[in-house]
Every structure is written in structure tokens, then in C-alpha cells.
Amino acid sequence: MTEAAPIVDYGFHNEAVSHTHAYLYPAVKAALHAHAGGRKLFELGCGNGSMAADLAALGYHVAGVDPAASGIAIARANFPQCQLEIGSTEEDLVARFGQFDVLVSLEVAEHVFSPHRYAEAIAELLIPGGIAILSTPYHSYLKNLAMAATGKLDNHFTALWEGGHIKFWSRSTLGTLMARAGFEEIRFDRVGRIPALAKSMVATYRKKGD
Template identity: 55%
Template sequence: MDEFRAAPVHTSRGYRYHSANVNPSHAYLLPAVRRLLSRCGSADRRIFEVGCGNGAVANILTAEGWEVTGVDPSDEGIARAREAYPHLRLAQGSAYEPLSETYGTFPIVLSLEVVEHVYAPRDYARALADLLEPGGHAIISTPYHGYLKNLALAVTGKMDAHFTALWDHGHIKFWSVRTLTELLAEAGLDVVEVLRVGRVPALAKSMVLLAEKPRRTG
């Protein structure tokens, strides 16, 4: 499909966007996102997207009836989004800022393929939790790492390509289900479902977690 052909380019400046199209990873991420959104059970169809990139995912979800607000630190990504999707509420910003003070809280927070890039993941996780209403849900994806996949990468000699050590601002944190669950738990979020997507589960390209913010008690 043409909509899945334009991937961001790895450069010394981090991500650069040649278009406002989705990239190939969205071919397996979006079906998982839709499945988890259906599990959230919220009549309030507002989503806050942390790391909205070029706005492609926000545009698709908006067309499906969601009301999406989003931020991304990439000036080029936001410029592409504003040019292609002027109807969307997207702005430059990051999880290192007090986003909930600016935008309020939401029933759903979405963040796809972002946590592996952040230098302070606890700040990122707290930002997601602060953006969520009590009882709200976060949907977070990141490249999957597990014993069998790491072994396969080592045996096939693909470790260097996978870890992208020469990509400035590239992947700097490599998460397993356990470590990402622990990170979210520290921020007060309970993981309720994990999907492994992109290949067979043991060799999955990414994992998509659904986490819930407990309702206040007392």
C-alpha cells in the first residue's frame, strides 16, 4: 500500500520526514492500536498522542472518529503535519515538558515507538501518567526485545544494524516486557495487556502495551 512506503530517514539530526505518510511499521502497529482502543471502553473519544511525528497516525485516527491532540519534538515532523493536516491539533513539544498543565487530561494517551528514544524514561512515564484521567488508558509501543529474538540477532550477525549505534538521537533504551512494565508501574500505571506484533511473538518487531491508571479510591 502506498500509504505505508514513506519511512522517516535516519540522519545525524535524528528523524527527518520526507512526507506526511505513515511508515512501514504502522502496517503492524495500527491494527494492534485499534484492537487496544476497542478494549478501553471509553465513550470519550479524545486521545493525546505523545510523539505524533508527522501527524500520519493522528490523521488516520481522526478519520476513524477519534479527537486527537498531539505533540512531537521534531520541528520538521510538525511542519509536515501542519502542511498536510491543517485540521489537526498538533504542536511541537515533548514529554519533558509539563504537558498536562498545558493540555489537561485525557481518557487515552498514545505513544508509538517513542520510549526507546528518550534519555529520561521515568520523566516520560510520569508525563504519560499525568496526562491520563483516573481510569484512563495508555497505549505504548516500542521495539520488542526478548531472549530468543536477541539470540537470533546475534546468530545472524544483525546486532549492529538492530541497535543503530551510529544513528544520532536513535534508539538508546532497549525494553523487554518486564522492564517496560516496571517503568510504567513506577509511574502508577498497571499493564493489562501486551501484544507482540510484526512477526511471530518470539521474534516480534514491536510490542504494544495497554496500561491503566487506577481510579482514585477513598
């Protein structure tokens, strides 16, 4: 019998925002203002809670989970206004937290072992018509060609990072995953650098009504 894959703790040390915050947060905020209804928001993969705190400051009632114990300890100590707990998509999150109007999951999809379960959990957590805002590193033919031409492929697709990126998404593949889970894309942003060489993409989906 094989052992379950170990949970990787990314070793959060403080409550500071991630380096990705500068280009992810404006796109997430714009998507929320343009498309989100209701005030209940769930963050799937909340890390140290810094993004959850910024979302709560927008007026949302925020709950969330992350498998990293170090991150949740920091989050609970610094952002008590948010309900942030250790957890993952491998459990029944709806039984613990209920359903939400909005779900945000940033720079998580590239780490998941089961994309199907990830998308299924997002669908379970959202009410019909609910909004999911996801970000993940952006990939396209042109960007991959540019990385190959500049000798950056080994650095970008490194296999040496413990718990690193194991899925590499394009707009098309992420859209297919979410469509299979009952979502339709309603917004798409490429952020960080110029669009063709964007660092990440921020895709907004609406859960189709039952």
C-alpha cells in the same frame, strides 16, 4: 556547565505513514476498541501526524506533540483536524492541553533520555482510569539469541544512528516502568513477524484511579 542534549529532527519529508504503520495500527485500533473509553486522545511523539489522522478518523479528538519541527510542519499542513504542536515531556503538557481519556505513544520509549519523566508525563496527561497504548521494539532472550546467531546484533543495536535507540525494552522492564508511574497492564501484543521474533510490542496500560 554541560549543554542540553540537542533535539534530533528526523527529517520528515511528507505526510506518508511510517513503514511500522502496517503492523502497529491494527494492534492500536484493536486495543482502542477493546479498552478505551471517552473520545479525547493525545499522541505523545506524533511525528508527521499520519497516525494521529488515522486515529481522528476513528472518531477521536486528537492532540499531540513532537519535538521534530519538520514533522509538525507537515502535520499542521496536512491534518488540520488534529491539534499537533512542537513539544516534549520536558514541559508541562497538561497546562497546555489538559487531560485525556487515551494516550498513544508509538516507537518513542526507545529514544527517551529519562524513562521516569516519560512515564510521569503519560500519567499526568491521563485522567484516572485512562488508557495508555505504547509501542517499542520487542526484546527477549530468544530474539536476542537469534540476532546473535545470525550476525544481526551490530545492525540492531547500532551506535552509529544519530538520535537513534538508546533504551532497549522488554515486556518486564516496560511494565516495571509503567507500574512505578501508577499503571497496570491490561493487554500485550507482539506485532510484525512471528511472536517470538516480533518487531515491536504494543502494551496497553490503565492508569489506576486516585
